[in-house]
Amino acid sequence: MFDFDMLLMVGLKFLFALLMIGAVMTMAGYSVLAERKVSAWMQGRVGPNRTVLPMIGHIPFVGKFLQGLGMFQPLADGLKFLFKEEMIPGHVNKFYYNLAPIVALVPALTTMTVLPFGEFFAEDGRTIPLMLANLEVGILFVLAVSSLGVYGIVLAGWSSNSKYPFLGGIRSSAQMISYELAMGLSLLPIFLWVSEPGTGALGLSLVDIVNSQNDRAWLLLVQPLSALIFLIALFAETNRLPFDMPESETDLVGGFHTEYGGFKFGIFFVAEYAHIVVGSAIFTIIFLGGWHFLPWIADPWPATWVGTLLGIGWFLAKTIFLIFFFIWVRWTIPRFRYDQVMNLGWTKLLPLALINLIFYVLLVTWLDQPTT
Amino acid sequence: MNAVDLLFYFFATLSVGGGLLMIISRHPVPAALFMIISLVSVAALFVLLEAFFLAILQVLVYAGAVMVLFLFIIMLMDVGPDGGKVSRIKLISGLAGCLSFGILVVLLLQFSGIGNAEPGNWQEIQNTEPVNGDSLLFSTSMKNFGYGLFTKYMLPIQVAGFLLLASMVGVIVLSKKSITSGGIK
Amino acid sequence: MAKTVVLQRKPLSLSERTYLPQIVTGLKTTFSNMFKEKVTLQYPEEKPIIPKNYRGVPTLVKDPNGREKCVSCQLCEFVCPPKAIRITPGSVPEGDEEREHVEKAPQEFEINMLRCIYCGYCQEVCPEEAIYLQDEYSSSGYTREEMINNKEKLYELGGTLPDSHYKWDQKKTAEDQGNGH
Numbered sequence: 093m094f095d096f097d098m099l100l101m102v103g104l105k106f107l108f109a110l111l112m113i114g115a116v117m118t119m120a121g122y123s124v125l126a127e128r129k130v131s132a133w134m135q136g137r138v139g140p141n142r143t144v145l146p147m148i149g150h151i152p153f154v155g156k157f158l159q160g161l162g163m164f165q166p167l168a169d170g171l172k173f174l175f176k177e178e179m180i181p182g183h184v185n186k187f188y189y190n191l192a193p194i195v196a197l198v199p200a201l202t203t204m205t206v207l208p209f210g211e212f213f214a215e216d217g218r219t220i221p222l223m224l225a226n227l228e229v230g231i232l233f234v235l236a237v238s239s240l241g242v243y244g245i246v247l248a249g250w251s252s253n254s255k256y257p258f259l260g261g262i263r264s265s266a267q268m269i270s271y272e273l274a275m276g277l278s279l280l281p282i283f284l285w286v287s288e289p290g291t292g293a294l295g296l297s298l299v300d301i302v303n304s305q306n307d308r309a310w311l312l313l314v315q316p317l318s319a320l321i322f323l324i325a326l327f328a329e330t331n332r333l334p335f336d337m338p339e340s341e342t343d344l345v346g347g348f349h350t351e352y353g354g355f356k357f358g359i360f361f362v363a364e365y366a367h368i369v370v371g372s373a374i375f376t377i378i379f380l381g382g383w384h385f386l387p388w389i390a391d392p393w394p395a396t397w398v399g400t401l402l403g404i405g406w407f408l409a410k411t412i413f414l415i416f417f418f419i420w421v422r423w424t425i426p427r428f429r430y431d432q433v434m435n436l437g438w439t440k441l442l443p444l445a446l447i448n449l450i451f452y453v454l455l456v457t458w459l460d461q462p463t464t
Numbered sequence: 465m466n467a468v469d470l471l472f473y474f475f476a477t478l479s480v481g482g483g484l485l486m487i488i489s490r491h492p493v494p495a496a497l498f499m500i501i502s503l504v505s506v507a508a509l510f511v512l513l514e515a516f517f518l519a520i521l522q523v524l525v526y527a528g529a530v531m532v533l534f535l536f537i538i539m540l541m542d543v544g545p546d547g548g549k550v551s552r553i554k555l556i557s558g559l560a561g562c563l564s565f566g567i568l569v570v571l572l573l574q575f576s577g578i579g580n581a582e583p584g585n586w587q588e589i590q591n592t593e594p595v596n597g598d599s600l601l602f603s604t605s606m607k608n609f610g611y612g613l614f615t616k617y618m619l620p621i622q623v624a625g626f627l628l629l630a631s632m633v634g635v636i637v638l639s640k641k642s643i644t645s646g647g648i649k
Numbered sequence: 650m651a652k653t654v655v656l657q658r659k660p661l662s663l664s665e666r667t668y669l670p671q672i673v674t675g676l677k678t679t680f681s682n683m684f685k686e687k688v689t690l691q692y693p694e695e696k697p698i699i700p701k702n703y704r705g706v707p708t709l710v711k712d713p714n715g716r717e718k719c720v721s722c723q724l725c726e727f728v729c730p731p732k733a734i735r736i737t738p739g740s741v742p743e744g745d746e747e748r749e750h751v752e753k754a755p756q757e758f759e760i761n762m763l764r765c766i767y768c769g770y771c772q773e774v775c776p777e778e779a780i781y782l783q784d785e786y787s788s789s790g791y792t793r794e795e796m797i798n799n800k801e802k803l804y805e806l807g808g809t810l811p812d813s814h815y816k817w818d819q820k821k822t823a824e825d826q827g828n829g830h
């Protein structure tokens with residue numbers, strides 16, 4: 093029924109997927125640490141610096157340094173969530189209550205299947221993008237799957253059978269619908285620009301977008317307005333602070349996860365940060381040139397495995413900077429009121445995105461005129 | 465039977481079962497969730513047909529946006545298990561249901577050409593020459609969709625867009641009216 | 650009478666209405682804050698500086714000659730609002746020639762730190778300046794019994810404080826000069 097090659101391919105894909113999940117989950121865990129550290133630094137504090145592992149902590153200089161950075165903290169946090177008692181309140185709808193964290197985490201981890209994070213230079217001169225699945229419609233896949241993430245929040249809010257989570261769920265669904273439109277519209281000019289005739293771009297592929305920014309201007313510089321709208325919508329979609337309506341601690345206690353504790357809360361937490369990691373990666377891919385060096389400068393590294401590693405490193409550096417930016421904004425700007433969020437989404441961002449789209453349609457049409 | 469067939473039967477069962485459970489379930493929220501399952505498995509069926517673009521649109525539009533709106537409304541209205549009252553026009557709706565099901569069956573029998581071609585012989589259908597000398601081969605790529613929609617089906621698309629616009633304007637007018645008549649003026 | 654002047658607010662400029670310059674300013678502020686000196690005190694390693702008039706754990710002190718100052722008058726027990734102090738009065742042990750049969754001394758002196766509210770009334774009321782709220786602020790224990798400071802513990806915590814009265818020395822000089830009791 094199955095031949096060996098196919099089995100091998102499936103096994104390899106499985107292994108790569110596991111590696112990718114490991115990488116993203118690790119980054120999500122360390123984003124939590126970064127959140128605590130950066131917030132501490134911005135408030136004149138030190139942040140977590142006590143956790144230590146027995147063996148590594150006693151390496152003379154490095155151990156102390158790692159301890160000071162709190163590098164062992166995510167491990168301790170994870171174990172704490174794991175060993176906490178699983179409380180299920182009596183008034184919840186048990187099946188959906190248990191389902192909700194899974195529904196929240198799965199889309200956050202599924203989006204990364206189409207994320208390219210580097211390129212491999214094969215011996216016969218071809219460059220193969222490093223990603224799990226090279227879809228022609230990659231960006232649409234990301235948008236589609238990440239839009240499913242809202243169900244976790246809505247389910248949690250509904251099944252908790254309690255007022256605050258319910259309000260959080262309602263707010264979240266309204267917010268997601270509002271900002272998805274602006275997000276999609278802000279991306280359209282990008283694809284118009286990239287798939288102009290002659291570039292050989294296929295359409296909505298993320299790899300083509302990255303390669304179109306090789307030794308040319310980053311799309312951030314070409315389309316700053318699109319980037320701005322996309323960034324704002326990204327903040328709204330990941331429920332980060334100026335838009336963290338679903339869990340606004342001050343007015344909704346904990347929002348949709350008020351009734352959750354222990355590992356289920358941990359899953360919600362990790363899902364949120366996985367969204368941030370994936371969102372930062374997508375912004376890097378679309379607007380910051382992915383794994384390519386600086387705008388207008390060709391990659392300075394050789395086309396070998398060294399170049400591959402350096403490219404991946406450069407991509408990670410950009411992504412980590414964006415994660416830092418997410419955290420930075422969180423500790424700078426206060427939360428919007430709910431009606432302000434809706435107002436911004438529908439009456440400011442959406443028309444702006446439409447104007448942006450029309451402008452670039454006209455511009456691309458003008459640029460594409462056959463020179464007679 | 466190979467892996468693709470297995471997957472097809474799995475997702476087909478899921479989509480039909482989801483649809484059935486959606487009709488049966490008493491509470492509207494699980495009903496909406498079953499509908500999401502059904503829609504997503506239909507998207508998976510599209511993937512099995514290598515129509516990725518269609519599959520993703522299915523997820524993006526129906527599962528990602530429309531059903532969120534449905535859930536939003538259901539939750540906002542706080543419809544309980546008894547919320548959907550047994551309507552007075554049960555007989556009419558039953559008749560309408562039977563009628564449309566009958567039409568569906570007849571149409572399927574009419575156009576699917578059962579007995580003419582081997583069912584499931586996808587490769588053969590794909591490789592047949594396009595009818596009336598159309599230069600664009602049928603494929604599921606996005607470019608083909610775009611090209612088809614904006615050339616051959618330009619009028620239907622404009623009509624559909626106009627219909628949607630009209631309904632949107634209608635909704636806005638209706639909701640505005642209810643606010644002003646409510647005394648806010 | 651002051652005349653009320655209503656100041657007309659200037660309409661926001663275009664860049665102000667986008668709020669983006671303001672957000673950038675805020676981001677700059679938080680970023681520069683990251684490199685400022687931290688205010689955190691690494692507590693168990695670094696101890697805070699305790700001010701002179703700090704009201705810490707109440708303690709019993711001895712005079713510079715190492716004598717008990719408390720005469721078990723029980724005024725502190727009386728004044729203590731949460732009734733944290735228990736004194737069992739006793740006499741000065743045999744052998745102290747100067748004070749034997751002259752003053753009393755506490756046989757047992759207990760302060761229940763689970764009840765104490767650190768109000769400092771005991772220190773204020775003490776006629777012998779024997780009880781002081783000093784700089785000790787961290788008291789902990791595993792049982793309720795552990796949290797009751799007995800006499801030994803109280804003297805250990807209190808130590809000796811400088812004394813400006815030298816009550817017994819003055820008494821002795823007075824006796825030597827012939828105008829004692």
